[in-house]
Amino acid sequence: MKKLINKIENVVKEQIEGLNLAHPELNVSLEPRYVWRDTDQGRVALLSGGGNGHEPLHAGFIGKGMLTAACPGEIFTSPTPDQMYECGHKINNDNGILFFIKNYTGDVLNFETAVEMLHADGIQVGSVLIDDDVAVKDSLYTAGRRGVAATVLIEKIVGAAAEEGYSLEQCEKLARRMNNVSRSFGVALSACVVPAAGKPSFVLEDDEIEFGVGIHGEPGIERRTYKELDSLVDQMFAELIECPPYSRELREWNRELGEWQDVEVLTEEFESDCEYIVLVNGLGGTPGSELYGAYRRLHQNCESAGYKIARNLIGNYCTSLNMEGFSITLLKADSEILRLWDAPVNTPALRWGC
Amino acid sequence: MYVKKEHILAWLKDCAAIFVEQRDFLTQLDADIGDADHGLNMNRGFERVAEKVPSMEKQDIGTIMKTTGMTLLSSVGGASGPLYGTFYIRAAGVVVGKEKLTLEEMVNMLSAGVEGVVSRGKANIGDKTMCDVWWPVVDAGNVAIEQGFTLEKALELMVQAAEEGVIATIEMQAKKGRASYLGKRSIGHQDPGATSSMMMVQSLQRIVSAG
Structure with a gap:
């Protein structure tokens, strides 16, 4: 390979x-x-x-x-x-x-x-x-x-x-709160190739996807039949909003x-009428154009569920080598979070306001 | 018959050789239910340990075990780094100053190591982890002590327990580590960490019985 x-x-x-x-x-x-x-x-x-x-x-x-x-x-x-x-x-x-x-x-x-x-x-x-x-x-x-x-x-x-x-105390508290208002869900169309393994970590048929994958090339929670983008985004959106409070x-x-x-x-809990920061994240092997296709459907889903998209970020930010697939993240925001989100950032991969 | 310091050093070198040989096999086991790096990580860690063997020749078994643990901790990575690192560091604690070990002391040493692994990783019986090999190994050692078996015979029984422990992981559903995310799909696969642990027990037996 x-x-x-x-x-x-x-x-x-x-x-x-x-x-x-x-x-x-x-x-x-x-x-x-x-x-x-x-x-x-x-x-x-x-x-x-x-x-x-x-x-x-x-x-x-x-x-x-x-x-x-x-x-x-x-x-x-x-x-x-x-x-x-x-x-x-x-x-x-x-x-x-x-x-x-x-x-x-x-x-x-x-x-x-x-x-x-x-x-x-x-x-x-x-x-x-x-x-x-x-x-x-x-x-x-x-x-x-x-x-x-x-x-x-x-x-x-x-x-x-x-x-x-x-x-430090304030940063730690904020970080933990951010974690408790964040949810992500990922899918894979094909596996990635870990260099040491030299071959894909799993093989899918043309009409199959791995549903609920992480970011290490592992299979997801289940294998599902794939028809087209919109219904896949609908299934992911349902997973994201229909999940009860998680205690651990x-x-x-x-x-x-x-x-x-x-x-x-x-x-x-996630509620409608709240503001959300939305991330459509490519897993490394998916074209940016397809991520926008996914965002289109996600936007429709959010509108009909009453979720207000306050900010969005679309691209490859948290990848799994060359895995074909993407994840959606919703983060429930408030005015403090949005102020911090909009603040200048100057890094190799994320840069605005500077 | 004793487990001598020279045996421990030879064991560490032999482990390094085994993890060169078994690198791809372990990585493949890990690719099936984990993230395809276990063989590579064990290979890297024990290569570093083997490099340190010459400088450890004048040290006692406790110091050798501690140095091994610290080396694995800083070179293996993943979950197996802290777990194997902790295993050797905690095992070192009960053999400080020793130049050779009786059967009882050896079993005691392995048992302390396993307790350390459990306190870090919090595994339970049947979670499909390296502990599913280490517990039966220590049990077999304790049975051998009770029965008054020789060190050689005890090690044979411990290897047998390790091999059976690995086979038993195949039918288990992973409850710890990355394989746990597969749920029932982890059933039917041999656990890579249990396998590398078994290889270490087999190696110890081979080295000690060779005299």
């Missing part, structure tokens, strides 16, 4: 070197691997990370008004604690560091270890666990809902808050006691 890569072992390193050449305003450490920008004094530092293969997430969102740093792992593999630990020390300016963690077993275990290590060095660390993927119904028999495309919106909004001077136990770091605490957290 043809891939634009050289040696598999060097894929991530070479891509990060390329990013750095294109954006010399970012700094790169190769061993351990992390990307950062010089921190603003008096601002909370925002550190994200996860497996590679979701570009532009996360390194593409480093810049004024968004992230301070990102730790890229191998392809679809979470970064290791030493990356977040060293990166945390590099960007620490005594205003605290907020970790953005997508809910995957590997990410959670590695980030939690790094939180403990930084805490032991006297650094104030906060964390938000993002789990917006409503395709996963329960947390009892699974590792819980996955963190997917809402991550982009949450990093943007909290990035603006940090830029405005929100404290999340581990939150107690900075005073220096320990993890299990906290029962409930998502917020």
